Amino acid sequence: SPPLLLDLRSRRQIANTGIFVSPLGFGASPLGNEFGDINEQDGIDAVLEAVKQGINFFDVSPYYGRTRAETVLGKALRQLPRESFVISTKVGRYDKQSFDFSAQRVTRSVEESMQRLGVDYIDIIQCHDIEFVELDMIITETLPALLALKKAGKVRAIGITGYPLEIFPYILAATEPGTVDVVLSYCNYCLQNDRLSLLFAALRKAGVSVINASPLCMGLLTPSGGPDWHPADVETKAAARAAAAFCEERDVDLPTVAMQFALQTDEHEVTTTLVGIDSVNTLQKNIKVASSTPDVSLLKGVKAIFDPVRNRRWTSGKFIG
Ligand code: NAD
Numbered sequence: 184s185p186p187l188l189l190d191l192r193s194r195r196q197i198a199n200t201g202i203f204v205s206p207l208g209f210g211a212s213p214l215g216n217e218f219g220d221i222n223e224q225d226g227i228d229a230v231l232e233a234v235k236q237g238i239n240f241f242d243v244s245p246y247y248g249r250t251r252a253e254t255v256l257g258k259a260l261r262q263l264p265r266e267s268f269v270i271s272t273k274v275g276r277y278d279k280q281s282f283d284f285s286a287q288r289v290t291r292s293v294e295e296s297m298q299r300l301g302v303d304y305i306d307i308i309q310c311h312d313i314e315f316v317e318l319d320m321i322i323t324e325t326l327p328a329l330l331a332l333k334k335a336g337k338v339r340a341i342g343i344t345g346y347p348l349e350i351f352p353y354i355l356a357a358t359e360p361g362t363v364d365v366v367l368s369y370c371n372y373c374l375q376n377d378r379l380s381l382l383f384a385a386l387r388k389a390g391v392s393v394i395n396a397s398p399l400c401m402g403l404l405t406p407s408g409g410p411d412w413h414p415a416d417v418e419t420k421a422a423a424r425a426a427a428a429f430c431e432e433r434d435v436d437l438p439t440v441a442m443q444f445a446l447q448t449d450e451h452e453v454t455t456t457l458v459g460i461d462s463v464n465t466l467q468k469n470i471k472v473a474s475s476t477p478d479v480s481l482l483k484g485v486k487a488i489f490d491p492v493r494n495r496r497w498t499s500g501k502f503i504g
Pocket residue numbers: 209210211212213218242243311312344345346367369396397398399400401402405438439457458459460461465468469
């Protein structure tokens with residue numbers, strides 16, 4: 184039989200934290216209806232099935248569905264032994280334009296998340312979309328508050344998330360080694376944009392793990408082209424439509440090719456890849472990719488369609504793309 188692209192039951196360590204995650208993780212933002220309304224039970228079933236299939240890593244945030252995603256995920260996690268999953272949630276972002284990274288708010292936020300999720304510690308706590316606030320506040324106030332929670336045993340690892348890649352070296356240069364265990368980058372390592380690879384060597388050297396989120400570029404690399412709020416420009420959206428048509432003519436689907444691309448990363452570069460899951464059906468599709476054999480010439484053809492818009496970015500927070 185052909186070699187597996189990924190063994191879902193293998194585990195990789197987040198920095199040197201003793202936290203071991205599956206190489207493919209379950210992105211739970213769809214459980215908050217971020218990509219359209221879903222049936223709650225479908226979401227719960229998908230979580231339980233994911234664990235059965237070997238996935239142990241779940242990422243969520245109080246922001247997704249304005250606490251709904253955490254609540255739905257919590258209903259599923261309550262049915263599982265605590266050691267069977269690794270949970271990552273976030274602090275600081277609570278609405279589209281509502282951010283509060285103060286020590287007091289993030290400390291309370293962790294307690295609220297633990298209640299919704301039904302757990303008494305969080306494995307990975309991340310500062311959510313830090314480009315929207317002054318980065319120096321993250322350094323002087325938020326991270327020290329999270330370190331205090333780590334000392335108290337309420338969180339096991341600390342991360343930062345956001346879209347502009349500049350935020351990661353900025354924070355890492357200004358903090359003691361071991362403060363930030365992991366960075367979560369999204370839409371920066373997919374068929375259209377692979378700029379995250381520019382940071383792989385430095386992050387590895389710093390001993391910081393990488394979570395690559397949104398390998399389907401938040402739905403852009405699916406036949407629907409993603410949600411109405413998708414921030415890509417018109418040319419990038421047109422390239423994605425052309426890529427979907429190119430795949431359809433060859434009887435494959437674009438998400439399969441996009442996932443194959445993302446899952447080919449070296450484990451020393453990307454610790455785990457997080458794809459958004461809304462149902463057992465979507466889960467099974469992505470699990471199937473993990474045991475597929477990528478078609479090199481097809482991948483080349485699809486990538487070429489994105490060449491005119493390669494590495495184009497959008498503005499996020501205080502950073503101009
Ligand atoms: P994604 O690129 O994973 O795309 C998700 C969309 O694609 C959903 O609509 C999903 O139902 C659909 N989909 C998934 N697999 C599919 C398949 N095989 N075929 C067709 N459609 C498929 O985007 P995402 O959900 O934004 O990213 C994954 C996760 O990463 C999120 O759920 C979240 O947990 C995390 N994330 C975090 C941040 C942050 O912290 N700032 C940002 C983005 C994503």
